[in-house]
Amino acid sequence: MGVKLLLEKANVPGIRTYDVYRREGGYTAAEKALKEMSIEAIVEEVKKSGLRGRGGAGFPAGMKWSFIAKPEGVPRHLVCNADESEPGTFKDRYLMEFLPHLLLEGLLISSFALGSNDTYIYIRGEYAWVADILEDAIVEATKNGWLGKNILGTGFDCMVHVHRGAGAYICGEETALIESLEGKRGNPRIKPPFPAIQGLWMRPTVVNNVETLAAVVPIIKMGGVEYAKIGVGRSTGTKLISACGNINKPGVYEIDMTISVEDFIYSDEYCGGIAGGKKLKACIPGGSSVPILPANLLLKTAKGETRYMNYESLSDGGFATGSMMGSGGFIVLDEDQCIVKNTLTLARFYRHESCGQCSPCREGTGWMEKILQKIELGKGESSDIDLLWDIQRKIEGNTICPLGDAAAWPVAAAIRHFRDEFEWHIQNRELSQTSNFGLQHYADPIHVPA
C-alpha cells in the first residue's frame, strides 16, 4: 500500500460530519496553523513541500501564493476551483463528497496564509448534491467556530461561500471562473494582469484546485520537508488519480507518484488490469486535454525506460513521444476502441465548450469536429488528415486561454500516433462502419494474454 494523505480517512463511517472528522484528528492542522504559525511560516512550509497545482498545469502552489500582491486596504481573495469538468477527471468530486471538512480545513489555512476574509468555492453546477454537502459542512464548521468571525480568538475572520457554476467547462479556466463569479459571462480574461494582481473584483486573488487546497492540511500537519520526501523529484506528495475506461476497477486512487504506469494499470491494488482480459491499446493519462499515448509509449518511454506516474516521467519525450500528468483523469482504452471515434468525441466536447471569444478556437474547434465526423462516417478523404493537422497547428498557441491548446492536443496526438488508423478509415470506408481497426504495431509489448 502506498502512502495515503488525503483519502486516509475517506472510509471512516460518518467522516462527512464534523463530529467524526474532528474525532479522527480533523482541524488539528488548522489549529496549529492559526495559533502557532505565522503567515510567512505557512507559505514557507507550502513552498518547501514542493506542492504543485493539482488542477492540470502543475504550477508550484507556494510560488503562486507568493506572487499575490498585497496593496494596503485592498481585500484579497482565495477562490477554490471546484469546476471539475474535464472528461475523465472526477477526483475533486470524490474528495468533496466524502471529505468536505478536509477541504474546508485546507481553505481555512490557505485563507489565513493569504489574508482572504471572503473565500469562494466555485463548484461545477452539475455537482448539485456535492454543493449541498459543502454547504452543510460550512454550517457545521461555522457553528463550531472554525469559520466566521474571530476564529479561535486570533481575530481572523473567514467566510466561505459556495458558488454554483452554470455548466461551462471554460469556467474552470481561472480568469473565466473569476468573471463568472463576478456574475458576468464566463469569458477568459486577457492576461496580463494576472489574478494575483487583479483578480476577483480587480482585487488580488489566488485560484487553487480543490486537491491542492486539501493537500495543504497534511503539509501543515507533517511539515513541508517531510511532505517533500514522499514522491520523487519535483513530483512531491500524493496525487489523486481518477481511473476510468476499460479497466476492472475504475475509481479514485491516491498514489505517491513512485509507482510505474504498468503497475498502476495491472496491479490489483489499483486498476486491476484491462476489463474482460483484453489488450491495452491506448491511454489518455491526464484528462481529456492531454495527448493520447499508444500502449508501447505509455509503459515505456521512447528511450526504453519504465514510465512512472509522475509529472516528469509522463511528460518525458515532450509531445512527440510523451504526454502530461494533467489533472489526473486516467482514461484507458482497450483493443476494441476506435481512436477516430474517441478523437471525435473529444473534439465535439471542445467545440461545445469553446466560449466563442477568440476566432481560432471558436471556428477551429467546430471545423475539426466536422472533419472528424466526416471521417468517422466513412466519407473522409486522404487530404482530411493533413487538413486536421494544419488546423490544430493553427489553433495551438494562438488563443487567449489554454482551451485552444487543449482542443488541439488530443487531435494532434491521435494523428501523430494513430495516423494509420485514420488512413484505414479513409481507405476502407464501408468496412470501417462495421468493424474496428484493432491493435497494430502499437500494442502493449509486455502484457499479451496467453
Added chain:
Amino acid sequence: MSEQTLFKVTVDNITIEVPAGTTILQAARQIGGAVAPPAMCYYSKLEGTGGKCRTCLVEVSKGSEKDPRPMPKLVASCRTTVMDGMEVKNITSEKVIDARAAVVEFLLLNHPLDCPICDQAGECHLQDLSFEHGKADTRYEFQRRSFKKHDLGKYIQLHMTRCILCYRCVFIADQLTNKREHGILDRGDHTEIATHIEKSLDNEFIGNVIDVCPVGALTDKTFRFKNRVWFLKPMDAHRNCPTCSGRVTLWNRGDEVFRVTARKDEWGEIEDTPDGKPGWICNTCRFDKKHTNDWVIEGPRAISRQSVIAQGHYAGNIGTTLPTEIFKAVNDGRAPHLLMDIHNESEVNLPSVRLSEIEGPSHGNTFNNNSTKA
C-alpha cells in the same frame, strides 16, 4: 505633468520611442504603413476591446533590454504593452504571416461572403484583411452557420451571419449609452449578438454601433441598398447639435445626402474632436438630418484608409506610407501591401469620372461615355 518615461521599441527593424504603457499596436501605428498590424476587434477609443480576433498577433523576438528572452508564443499586439528595448517582428516574421493567414481563414469560415449584396462592401475591414492576408480559396466544405436577420429597432439591422464577434458593439453600448440592451448569447461557434428576446435598441447614441462594426453585421436601415459607398462623395460637415459634437462625414451623390457617419481616421476609428474626445454622433445627426441644408459643409474628405473608397477621387494619399527599402530587403521581396488598383479593375473609379454629375441610375455605359467626355 512629470516627464514621461520613453521606451525604445523596434517593430520590423524600425525603431521608435513611445511613452511607457503604450501597446505594441499603438507603437506600430505611430510608425504607420504596413508595419501596423491589422486589428479587427481592437478599438482604441473603447476601453477593454482587443485580444479576441487574433489578427494582430506579432512575434516578440526580444522581450526587453533587461530580459532579452523572446516571448514563447505570438502575442496580441493590441493588448501587450511595450518594454524598453523590445524587438517586435510583424510582417518580417514567417510565423506571424502564417498565423495571420490562419486567423483570416477562421474568420471567413462561417462568413457568408455575400459582399455583392452587403452594404459594408468597399469599406469593410474583413474584405481588406482577407485581401491582404488571406488565401483565394477556402478549405471549408461544410454548411456555414446561418441566422435570420434581426431588426434592432427603427434604424439598425443585424445580420448575424456576417458578424465576426469582435464585441465592439457591446463595449460601445456599455461605455457610451446608459443601459446596454444587447449582448452575447450562447457560446462557441453558435455565439450570437442579440437583444434579450427581440428588444429594440433605441438609445440616442446607439447608432454608433454601425460605425464601429468592422463588417456588415450592423447596418444603417436608412441607407440599406440605397447606394454603393464608392459611388458616394464623402464631405466633411458639421451642425450645431445639442447632444453631440455634430462633426460628421456626409456621403453625397449630387446634392442628395445618402448617409451620415462619424469622421473616421486612417485606422477606421472615430476621429477625435478638437477638444480631444472621440467624436461620437447622435442618432438625430446620423439618421434624421439628411438634407444638405441641415449641415455646414466644410469640404471634401480625404479617405486615407486602405480601401476601395480610398482610391476614388478624394483620397489625399492613396494607401499609406510604406517603408519600401525595408520591405523588399527583409521580406524576401514580398510586395508591400497595396490593395488592387481599382482603376485597373473598374472604370467607375477613374479619376476622370465625375460621379456627382451622373443623374439617375448608372450603368457601365454611363461611365464609358463619361470618361471619354472628360
